[in-house]
Amino acid sequence: MISVVLLGAGNVATHLYKAFSKAENITVTQWYNRSNSAISSYANEVETIDSLADLKEADIYIMAISDDSISKLSKVLPFENRLVAHTSGSVSIHDLDKKNQRAVFYPLQTFSKDADLDFSEVPICIEVTEKRNLQILKDLAENLGCKSYKINTEQRQTLHLSAVFVNNFTNQLYRIAHEISDAKSINFDILKPLITETAQKVQNMSPYMAQTGPAKRNDKKTIKRHLKQIESEEHKKIYKLLTESIKKTHGQR
Amino acid sequence: MISVVLLGAGNVATHLYKAFSKAENITVTQWYNRSNSAISSYANEVETIDSLADLKEADIYIMAISDDSISKLSKVLPFENRLVAHTSGSVSIHDLDKKNQRAVFYPLQTFSKDADLDFSEVPICIEVTEKRNLQILKDLAENLGCKSYKINTEQRQTLHLSAVFVNNFTNQLYRIAHEISDAKSINFDILKPLITETAQKVQNMSPYMAQTGPAKRNDKKTIKRHLKQIESEEHKKIYKLLTESIKKTHGQR
Numbered sequence: 001m002i003s004v005v006l007l008g009a010g011n012v013a014t015h016l017y018k019a020f021s022k023a024e025n026i027t028v029t030q031w032y033n034r035s036n037s038a039i040s041s042y043a044n045e046v047e048t049i050d051s052l053a054d055l056k057e058a059d060i061y062i063m064a065i066s067d068d069s070i071s072k073l074s075k076v077l078p079f080e081n082r083l084v085a086h087t088s089g090s091v092s093i094h095d096l097d098k099k100n101q102r103a104v105f106y107p108l109q110t111f112s113k114d115a116d117l118d119f120s121e122v123p124i125c126i127e128v129t130e131k132r133n134l135q136i137l138k139d140l141a142e143n144l145g146c147k148s149y150k151i152n153t154e155q156r157q158t159l160h161l162s163a164v165f166v167n168n169f170t171n172q173l174y175r176i177a178h179e180i181s182d183a184k185s186i187n188f189d190i191l192k193p194l195i196t197e198t199a200q201k202v203q204n205m206s207p208y209m210a211q212t213g214p215a216k217r218n219d220k221k222t223i224k225r226h227l228k229q230i231e232s233e234e235h236k237k238i239y240k241l242l243t244e245s246i247k248k249t250h251g252q253r
Numbered sequence: 254m255i256s257v258v259l260l261g262a263g264n265v266a267t268h269l270y271k272a273f274s275k276a277e278n279i280t281v282t283q284w285y286n287r288s289n290s291a292i293s294s295y296a297n298e299v300e301t302i303d304s305l306a307d308l309k310e311a312d313i314y315i316m317a318i319s320d321d322s323i324s325k326l327s328k329v330l331p332f333e334n335r336l337v338a339h340t341s342g343s344v345s346i347h348d349l350d351k352k353n354q355r356a357v358f359y360p361l362q363t364f365s366k367d368a369d370l371d372f373s374e375v376p377i378c379i380e381v382t383e384k385r386n387l388q389i390l391k392d393l394a395e396n397l398g399c400k401s402y403k404i405n406t407e408q409r410q411t412l413h414l415s416a417v418f419v420n421n422f423t424n425q426l427y428r429i430a431h432e433i434s435d436a437k438s439i440n441f442d443i444l445k446p447l448i449t450e451t452a453q454k455v456q457n458m459s460p461y462m463a464q465t466g467p468a469k470r471n472d473k474k475t476i477k478r479h480l481k482q483i484e485s486e487e488h489k490k491i492y493k494l495l496t497e498s499i500k501k502t503h504g505q506r
Contacts, residue, residue, distance in 0.1 A: 112454070213420065
């Protein structure tokens, strides 16, 4: 049985709490947040606290809090030489105060308060300062049903950057398509199967191999007509830049 | 029973042929291609022909051929006043020769020769010049298990443009993430669940509501560090432009 104290009340903390509570071999000893009101609705199933002085002993303390607060909170923890992990994709492991044993437990996924999530599909990126702690982090991930990957800080920061491309930027392309189609009274539902299939394809094929379309074929006529259709200058710029990028990738320039 | 003559041998034609053959109430009368060798492997299950003079009567002739060939082929069809449809997202319905009754049967999906596809998930965009032909096109889509949408040429061309954003451009973002992570010896598999979840989220939520990340939060520190991490000038440009786009969408500038 792995005992966990969870710190924080944001989306990641909440999803982690739910996943930890469901796992057979994990027990959440306490859930800390500086304001109890954010977690008080869970008080009937877990000990919720808002004072660091009340923290009990546990195998691992997981700080699922904002990047900017990690260093500060790690300094004021009222104990030493215990295992403390943060869950950030971008904060260095060395930002954790060295009075404790340090680790990172970074779930690479997009967490929304409302969207339900199958946690077992979330890859966990693990980093430790003391090698002997690797196993407990692996066990923790495994008990959630997750694949875990040993990743150093530079790799984790690179993943965080890559995630912005495949998640935030991709989502913005969806948004632009939504705007463009809305302007012509087209039901966005028509595009949803294509969105799914595009994501599905690269699960078993490299994005390079999966590419199709006018930019890859260097179909100048279609590209020209598309640019004429686009009304927003900003969308035009994005169309041009990504078309050039595809042409470069596929040797069309 | 709807009888179909299929013309063409590309990805769309091949996927359509497979879907038509499986459908109970559709019969493929003939499959035409100017070169028989491309379709001869199907000769034991369907009549394959390479001469337009051999074309038999059918309820509908579906030309799944390249955009540039549609007008030309429609002119040399050796019959009149029959129902002829093309499958292109961008070619006007009026590019079909008016000696026949004209229609569009545009499946909005990405078709790869190798990737298997559940055709019933493909939305079919339908357009006709004679209203009385609407029903047979709807029936055809329904017999494939597909949802169909009545869409005019301008809307269809807008969908085609939107599809470039959600498919080709999105796939290029996957490609860039692949390049960035490869450069640091990171397994691209780690990003796949995030790709799936990002596409999944907008099935039930608008892309606007689904957005997260540093650009939406206007998290200048993270954006600055990401730009420092990116080695390619081209990737930097894309990062900046899409970050600005997200900031604009979410009122951060």
